[in-house]
Amino acid sequence: MRIRSLRPLRAALLALLTHALIYSFTAQAQAPKTYSSSEILLGLKKLNVLGSVLYIAAHPDDENTRLIAYMANGRLLETGYLSCTRGDGARTSSVRNCASSSA
Secondary structure, X not given: OHHHHHHHHHHHHHXXXXXXXXXXXXXXXXXXXXXXXXXXXXXXXXXXXXOEEEEXXXXXXXXXXXXXXXXXXXXXXXXXXXXXXXXXXOOOOOOOEEEEEEO
């Protein structure tokens, strides 16, 4: 008799755990990104371009943002920027910190 009395409790516990699992996955989901018409058009234009550019500078002050922007937006190339510096002036003989970004 004791086994039969636990069945409703087990069923309720299983339903509660199932609901908690489903809710935890759906509650933390991110909203899908919406694209504007200009972003979609730019993405379609980039499909016909094959190429990439990596801009390397010894110091973040040496970057040429106009060149990077032209390559990314004007020529539709995939661009990346790599900056390597020791962090103490302009000497770059031994690289301690490297930071990169891509557009």
